[in-house]
Amino acid sequence: MRYGLGLIVLLVLGYGVCLAGSAPTLGYRVVASYPHDPNAFTQGLIVIDGTLYESTGNYGHSTLRRVDLETGRVEQEIRLAPDLFGEGLTDWHGRLVQLTWREQLGIIYDAKTFERLETFQYQGEGWGLTHDGQQWIMSDGTDELRFLDPKTRRVVQRLKVRDGRQPVRRLNELEYIDGEIWANVWRTDRIVRISPASGAVTAVVDLTTLYPTSERVSPEAVLNGIAHDTATGRLFVTGKYWPRLYEIVIE
Template sequence: MRGWPAVLFLLLLTPAAAAAQTAAPPAATPVPVYGFEVVRTYPHDRRAFTQGLAFHDGELLESTGRYPSTVRRVRLEDGVVLQSRELDDVYFGEGLTEIDGRVVTLTWTSGKAFVWDADDLTLIAEHAYAGEGWGLTDDGARLILSDGTPTLRFLDPLTLTETGRVAVTLDGRPVSRINELEWIEGEVFANVWHTDLILRIDPATGVVTGVVDLTALMPDRSGLDPTDAVLNGIAWDAEGRRLFVTGKNWPTLFEIRLTGPR
C-alpha cells in the first residue's frame, strides 16, 4: 500500500486476502491517508465498553457491551451518564444509531435489536435480524449494519428486513473486522477492530476511499487492557460539524479535526 506502513495494510486484510496479497495487482491510485488534530477533550466513563456512539440534541447516545450491557444518554461536557437502561444478561450489546427520534441498538450473537425512544430511552420495540451485529449507522432512510465480515448490510429501519448489501474493499481486496460505524456527509466512517484506523467507505460501491490514521491519538494507554480497550466509537455532530471518537474503556472522548491527506 502506498503512503502508509505495510503492517497497517495487512491488519485490514482477511486471512485469505493476506495470503494472496503478493499476487494481487497494484492499486492504480493510492488511497489517501488522513491525519488529525485534537480540538478538545472530554471525560469518558472508563467503565463503558463502548460499542456504539451517536450525537443527538447536544448529547451523546452510547451503547456498551459486556454484562450488563447498557444503552445510555451522556452529557458531552463532563461525561456524566444522564440515563441508562440495562439489557438482560443474556444480551451482549453492540452498535447503535439514532433515526427519526428512535435509537436502535444491536446485540452481538443473539440476533435481537432493540428500539428505544431517544428522549427517555423507553423501550419501544424489538426485532430479529440474521447473523451477528457489530456496528450500526443510518443514512436517514436505511440502517447500515456491520457484522465483522467484509460486508455492509442495509436494513429497513422499521422492520430490520435486509434490503441490500455491499462488499467493502480496499485496493480491490476485502476488508474484515469492520466494527463501529458512523454516517458522515455521504460516507460511512468505520472503525476496524484492533487497529487505530478509521475507514472512509463509499456506501454505493463499498470501496474504501480514505483511511484516517489515529495511531498517535492516545499514545499513553497504561492501565488499559491491550486486548480489549481498543479504538471504537465515532459520533458526528452534523450541525456543528464536529467529529468525536473514543475507545472501549477509554477515559477520554476526543473531538478531532481531520488533516491531510498525506
C-alpha cells in the first residue's frame, strides 16, 4: 500500500502514530452498554465502589457529577464557575481531584459531599489525571506525562511517551490499570497503554468501530473516558457527547 507524503506527515507529526515498528493493536468486545448523558462533554471518568464519577468540560457548562452506572442518572452534581473548563478527574483517599484546562487550577472535593476543600496551582494546561497509589499522573495534551507529589503538588518526574521511536502526542484522559497508564489520544478513537517505567507504548486499543461516526453530533464527539473498577476488573469507556457508556473486554 502506498501513502502520500501529506498523509504520512499528518499521521506522524499530527497524531504521533508510528507507521512501522509500532506497538501491537488490540481489539475489544462489548459486554454491556448503559445510558450516558449525550450533553456531557466528558473529560474525566472514574468508578469508585460501583459508582461512576465524571468531570465534564466547556466554559459555562463544566461539572463534577456522581452518576448511577446502570441508568446514567445524575445523582449529584456541582457546577464549576463559568470561567473554569473542567478536565481530568481522579480519586485520592476519600477525595476527588479535578483539573481545569487553561486556568492552571486543581480543585479538591470531599468525595461524599462534593464540598470544595482546597485548590492548588500547576503550570501549563491540565488534561487527564490518574494515580498509581503513590503519585498523581497528569497529561497536558503533549507527549509528556507529569508525576506529582500528592502532598506538595509539585512535579517530581516527567515521562516522554513513545510508540517505537515516535512521540505520542495529544495524550488526554488517563486511567491507571494493572501497572500501566492507559491514555486516550485526542481526536482519535484509540487508547494507548503506557509503561510507567519507560514511557513505551505496550499496546494500542482500537475502538474506532465502537460508536459510529455517522451518529456523532459533532467532530468533538470523540472517545474520551476510561474507568476501571479495581474491585471487579470491569472496564468502561465513553466519549464526549456519547449517548452510551460501554463495558468492554480487551481481546
